[in-house]
Amino acid sequence: MNRLWKQFKQGLIYENPLLMLMIGLCSALAVTTSVSNAIGMGLAMTFVLLCSEVMISAFRKTIPESIRMPIFIIVIAAFTTIIDYTMQAYFPALSKSMGVFIPLIVVNCIIMGRVEAFAYKQKPLICVADALGMGLGYTWVLVGIAAIRELLGNGTLAGIQVMPDSFQPILFFTLSPGGFLVFALFISLNLWLKGRMQKSAAAKAEAKNQEVAA
Amino acid sequence: MMKIFIIALLINNVVLMRYIALCSYIGMTGEVGQSVGMGFAVTFVTVIATAATWPLYHFVLVPLGLEFLKILVFILVIASLVQLVEYYLKKNVPGLYAAMGIYLPLITTNCAILAVTFENISNNYSFLTSIVYSVGVSAGYLLAMILLAGVRVRIKNSTVPKFLAGTPILFVSTSLIAIAFMGFSGLIK
Amino acid sequence: MTKQYAKLGFILAAFSLVACVGLSFVYAATKDRIANQASVQLQASLKELFPEADAFKDVTADLGGSFKGATLDAAYLVERSGAPMGMAVKASGNSYGGPATLLVGVGIDRRIAGVRVLDSKDTPGLGYNAMNPSYFVDKATKKTFPGQFTGKALTDGFAVKQDVAAIAAATITSKALTGIIKASGDAAQAYLEHTSSVGGN
Numbered sequence: 001m002n003r004l005w006k007q008f009k010q011g012l013i014y015e016n017p018l019l020m021l022m023i024g025l026c027s028a029l030a031v032t033t034s035v036s037n038a039i040g041m042g043l044a045m046t047f048v049l050l051c052s053e054v055m056i057s058a059f060r061k062t063i064p065e066s067i068r069m070p071i072f073i074i075v076i077a078a079f080t081t082i083i084d085y086t087m088q089a090y091f092p093a094l095s096k097s098m099g100v101f102i103p104l105i106v107v108n109c110i111i112m113g114r115v116e117a118f119a120y121k122q123k124p125l126i127c128v129a130d131a132l133g134m135g136l137g138y139t140w141v142l143v144g145i146a147a148i149r150e151l152l153g154n155g156t157l158a159g160i161q162v163m164p165d166s167f168q169p170i171l172f173f174t175l176s177p178g179g180f181l182v183f184a185l186f187i188s189l190n191l192w193l194k195g196r197m198q199k200s201a202a203a204k205a206e207a208k209n210q211e212v213a214a
Numbered sequence: 215m216m217k218i219f220i221i222a223l224l225i226n227n228v229v230l231m232r233y234i235a236l237c238s239y240i241g242m243t244g245e246v247g248q249s250v251g252m253g254f255a256v257t258f259v260t261v262i263a264t265a266a267t268w269p270l271y272h273f274v275l276v277p278l279g280l281e282f283l284k285i286l287v288f289i290l291v292i293a294s295l296v297q298l299v300e301y302y303l304k305k306n307v308p309g310l311y312a313a314m315g316i317y318l319p320l321i322t323t324n325c326a327i328l329a330v331t332f333e334n335i336s337n338n339y340s341f342l343t344s345i346v347y348s349v350g351v352s353a354g355y356l357l358a359m360i361l362l363a364g365v366r367v368r369i370k371n372s373t374v375p376k377f378l379a380g381t382p383i384l385f386v387s388t389s390l391i392a393i394a395f396m397g398f399s400g401l402i403k
Numbered sequence: 404m405t406k407q408y409a410k411l412g413f414i415l416a417a418f419s420l421v422a423c424v425g426l427s428f429v430y431a432a433t434k435d436r437i438a439n440q441a442s443v444q445l446q447a448s449l450k451e452l453f454p455e456a457d458a459f460k461d462v463t464a465d466l467g468g469s470f471k472g473a474t475l476d477a478a479y480l481v482e483r484s485g486a487p488m489g490m491a492v493k494a495s496g497n498s499y500g501g502p503a504t505l506l507v508g509v510g511i512d513r514r515i516a517g518v519r520v521l522d523s524k525d526t527p528g529l530g531y532n533a534m535n536p537s538y539f540v541d542k543a544t545k546k547t548f549p550g551q552f553t554g555k556a557l558t559d560g561f562a563v564k565q566d567v568a569a570i571a572a573a574t575i576t577s578k579a580l581t582g583i584i585k586a587s588g589d590a591a592q593a594y595l596e597h598t599s600s601v602g603g604n
Contacts, residue, residue, distance in 0.1 A: 022240070023237060025233075033527050034528060064410075067411050070290070077422070081284075084285065086429070086433060092440050096523075098527075100333055106289050107324070176396075181385070226499060232500075282429070286426070
């Protein structure tokens with residue numbers, strides 16, 4: 001159980017796909033103009049990642065190494081199609097506003113990367129923890145960026161007016177340059193946090209060494 | 215049709231305005247030569263992929279009622295195309311093959327190529343319009359790549375504020391390039 | 404050696420088959436619901452534009468002439484108790500990120516009864532706001548982009564930023580949609596005049 005929780009935290013924070021590993025950027029910034037789009041995208045991607053990882057992990061013994069890439073593609077594409085049609089049927093407005101980005105989940109570097117590096121070699125149960133960690137790590141960063149962009153660029157959060165009427169929306173944040181800028185600041189903040197975590201971990205190790213030496 | 219081309223190339227640029235294909239944009243713009251090679255490779259694959267997937271969808275999938283296999287079929291077509299390009303380069307242009315290294319198979323996961331093939335369908339473009347659109351989008355990709363590669367050369371020789379060092383400064387630069395591109399929207403009446 | 408390839412091919416085929424079969428189930432389960440949405444949206448929009456109407460006659464075949472800037476997908480003669488009240492035209496045209504589809508209603512008084520944006524491929528947060536019911540081009544009067552056309556006479560000016568308020572930072576979309584609305588309005592007016600001159604009911 002502890003192992004599962006640790007794996008989950010890896011994806012959520014320490015190896016966050018967007019901020020730390022810098023993969024999966026493609027579909028990330030485009031959906032962050034509104035919080036509802038970001039949540040929809042994050043959950044859709046988590047669904048595909050979870051199902052793909054579990055399925056490939058469950059069948060990892062029967063997938064020959066030489067044809068593993070086409071098979072990964074088939075599995076991921078199948079689950080992407082499932083989520084695409086499900087969203088079209090039950091969340092049509094959300095699906096329309098996300099447009100081509102739902103089908104693009106199939107080439108999301110995170111899913112391909114995780115399946116190749118992790119699911120192909122691990123048991124299904126830990127893959128669940130990994131998929132949920134990575135997927136939710138992706139989602140929270142998306143929602144964070146979207147919250148800033150929607151709040152400052154539109155005065156709303158998920159369509160609900162939050163800022164007072166006198167607030168003049170700063171359109172820059174809804175436009176693409178604003179998205180890049182907000183993302184740059186997020187990465188910068190994250191690198192700083194990472195630096196601090198590493199410093200404190202190094203300091204702890206130092207203290208431990210000195211204890212042992214003493 | 216000219217309008218669709220100009221919009222795809224400059225006004226609604228696939229990388230700078232629509233945030234598509236960012237992985238390779240950040241990863242492959244270390245040198246100008248590398249980005250040009252990648253841009254041309256993507257252009258080639260995109261146009262061929264359009265030429266292959268459009269008829270495949272309209273003359274095979276739709277008449278058989280198999281539209282739901284679109285995502286599966288398109289990505290497999292692109293993956294096979296990239297394999298073919300790899301074999302061809304390995305045999306006939308080994309210098310380029312060696313230079314591109316591991317980035318060649320990465321073209322398969324390039325969001326822009328798949329996005330173009332999907333949009334040709336969802337926007338109901340005719341075959342000719344699809345080809346024009348795919349050329350426009352990939353030319354826009356090439357343009358964005360070259361621009362950022364050029365900027366990165368200058369960043370190497372400048373002092374960057376500490377909190378922006380590394381990837382953040384690349385995104386800030388991209389943001390500035392995007393602002394410049396927004397000026398192109400006056401091109402369309 | 405060939406046995407090796409045969410085994411690989413078999414595994415590949417097996418995975419593909421399972422994927423295709425699974426997808427066909429999902430498709431069958433969602434297909435009707437998805438197809439319904441378009442017609443439900445159209446019917447609901449028609450009702451919104453002409454709340455007192457009781458019949459919408461499909462007259463797409465009778466619509467003659469081509470109008471620059473828009474493709475006319477469908478046309479409906481709106482009637483109440485057998486008498487024509489106006490026309491609703493479903494038209495599509497190229498916008499910023501792809502084709503946009505609108506429903507334009509024109510009354511027999513040659514004024515626009517209303518506009519609904521049925522589909523847009525523009526950027527969410529910018530051009531896509533044409534479809535957003537809580538996005539106002541005029542915050543004081545709480546008018547949405549399509550809402551500002553209600554009651555506008557077809558002989559009025561349709562210049563964006565002068566007679567028509569644009570969506571902020573989405574001028575190309577605003578111009579494209581206005582062009583489609585004008586073309587559809589003109590087409591509807593031409594048809595209404597034709598039927599009334601012919602002495603139609």
